[in-house]
Amino acid sequence: MNPSVPRALLADGSSLDVIGYGVYKIPPEETEQLCSTALGAGYRLIDTAALYGNEAGVGAAVRSYLSSGERDDLFITSKVWNDDHGYDATLRAFDATMDRIGLDQLDLYLIHWPVPSKGLYVESWRALNQLRADGRVRSVGVSNFQEDHLRRLQDETGVRPVLNQIELHPYLQQRALRDFHAENGILTQAWSPLGRGTALTDPVVGDIAAQLGRTPAQVVLRWHLQHDILTIPKSSSPERISSNLDIFDFSLDDGQLAALDALDRDQHSGSANRD
Numbered sequence: 640m641n642p643s644v645p646r647a648l649l650a651d652g653s654s655l656d657v658i659g660y661g662v663y664k665i666p667p668e669e670t671e672q673l674c675s676t677a678l679g680a681g682y683r684l685i686d687t688a689a690l691y692g693n694e695a696g697v698g699a700a701v702r703s704y705l706s707s708g709e710r711d712d713l714f715i716t717s718k719v720w721n722d723d724h725g726y727d728a729t730l731r732a733f734d735a736t737m738d739r740i741g742l743d744q745l746d747l748y749l750i751h752w753p754v755p756s757k758g759l760y761v762e763s764w765r766a767l768n769q770l771r772a773d774g775r776v777r778s779v780g781v782s783n784f785q786e787d788h789l790r791r792l793q794d795e796t797g798v799r800p801v802l803n804q805i806e807l808h809p810y811l812q813q814r815a816l817r818d819f820h821a822e823n824g825i826l827t828q829a830w831s832p833l834g835r836g837t838a839l840t841d842p843v844v845g846d847i848a849a850q851l852g853r854t855p856a857q858v859v860l861r862w863h864l865q866h867d868i869l870t871i872p873k874s875s876s877p878e879r880i881s882s883n884l885d886i887f888d889f890s891l892d893d894g895q896l897a898a899l900d901a902l903d904r905d906q907h908s909g910s911a912n913r914d
């Protein structure tokens with residue numbers, strides 16, 4: 640555990656760091672080194688997925704960390720990809736992920752997208768809950784689920800995800816879904832929390848960064864933090880990896896928060912859906 644990073648409590652009793660390191664688009668051959676850099680900078684949560692093709696690199700960095708660190712200090716997330724929906728296919732995909740990562744137990748496993756056209760996400764959800772009952776994963780959740788998908792999981796299985804990972808940044812604030820999460824004990828974790836860089840050149844963000852003597856990325860990540868939104872920024876630069884974590888010794892005042900809140904424009908930086 641890194642005591643300087645606050646943790647958030649999941650409804651199943653586990654907890655996770657409010658900020659982690661995302662590795663989408665990091666090439667497999669660079670993943671071990673960059674994850675080790677992130678761990679060295681103080682990150683303890685790493686977000687990967689079968690889709691990213693770099694789970695083995697995450698696992699190599701984790702094993703290197705464990706030569707002197709504690710397993711319980713780390714929090715590793717992965718996700719079942721859209722091709723592997725269905726009960727048995729999801730169990731097989733999980734086994735393959737664990738073979739690549741090389742851990743006995745995963746901290747969080749997510750359904751990457753609901754893919755409603757396939758109609759199989761409820762079966763995948765049953766598989767995730769079986770993996771949790773078997774002790775192979777500590778927490779189970781989803782990603783890119785809308786309110787109707789979340790309601791269906793609850794209605795058909797009686798079990799809610801503890802977390803929904805969705806695209807969220809100042810240009811896409813997802814207020815209705817965040818409210819639904821809050822009412823239902825589901826934590827919100829932002830993917831593309833920097834809007835893949837788009838939000839960083841906004842003049843409002845730049846002005847606040849200048850007022851505070853901070854980087855635009857720190858301002859945006861602090862905005863998430865003050866709204867209880869978990870983040871997993873990606874960077875391939877050791878300096879930016881480190882500075883993105885340095886958000887706990889300043890705060891945005893009400894006026895700065897309101898100015899950032901006013902940037903919402905329903906603008907996606909990634910896929911809006913994967914039907």
Ligand SMILES: NC(=O)C1=CN([C@@H]2O[C@H](COP(=O)(O)OP(=O)(O)OC[C@H]3O[C@@H](n4cnc5c(N)ncnc54)[C@H](OP(=O)(O)O)[C@@H]3O)[C@@H](O)[C@H]2O)C=CC1
Nearest residue numbers: 661662663782830831832833834835856872873874875879
């Ligand atoms: N569940 C899902 O469907 C999805 C999940 N994700 C997860 O979310 C993570 C983060 O999302 P991602 O799409 O990568 O986008 P981010 O919003 O994290 O933005 C990453 C981009 O911002 C740049 N950047 C990072 N830090 C800084 C900084 N301090 N100053 C300037 N530029 C910066 C990076 O460039 P550089 O590397 O050069 O620093 C990169 O181009 C992913 O890695 C993945 O783990 C992402 C997409 C979908």
Ligand SMILES: O=C(O)C(=O)[C@@H](O)[C@H](O)C(=O)CO
Nearest residue numbers: 663688690751908909910913
């Ligand atoms: O945003 C995109 O266009 C993508 O390809 C990604 O979001 C991808 O779908 C994904 O889920 C990464 O986690």
